[in-house]
Amino acid sequence: MTSVQLRVLGSVSRLEEKGEGEIHRNTLERIECVKHPAMTKIVRQLEKKGYLMCSGGVSDKRCKVISTTEKSRGIHNLILAQDEEAFSELCGQLSEENRQTLDRIIAAILKSIDYD
Numbered sequence: 001m002t003s004v005q006l007r008v009l010g011s012v013s014r015l016e017e018k019g020e021g022e023i024h025r026n027t028l029e030r031i032e033c034v035k036h037p038a039m040t041k042i043v044r045q046l047e048k049k050g051y052l053m054c055s056g057g058v059s060d061k062r063c064k065v066i067s068t069t070e071k072s073r074g075i076h077n078l079i080l081a082q083d084e085e086a087f088s089e090l091c092g093q094l095s096e097e098n099r100q101t102l103d104r105i106i107a108a109i110l111k112s113i114d115y116d
Helices: 003-018 025-034 035-047 075-090 095-110
Strands: 052-056 065-070
Touching: 003 025, 003 035, 003 075, 025 035, 025 065, 035 065, 065 095
Parallel strands: none
Antiparallel strands: 052 065
16 A cells, blocks of 8 residues: 555545545545545545445435445554654653653644644
């Protein structure tokens, strides 16, 4: 799986957990800053591998609703756990005070770019 595919899969999983309702390709394109043809290819590949499922929308059958499969549901939690482990290793030599300062700075940066 490529890093872009993993990011897209994580985004779908995260949106589902938040209860976002119908997830469409254009939403993922905006979140991941990927153009339509590329996102179509990514979603198709993930669907072929059994990680995503596409179905007709409730309100508009022409719009494909994207969802995770049982195989990939909740994958963003695994990704977050691995990220936390890697971050802890990188910051292993920092004092607790410096670690807290870094955490606050990162939180401010993420908030400023509206990443949730």
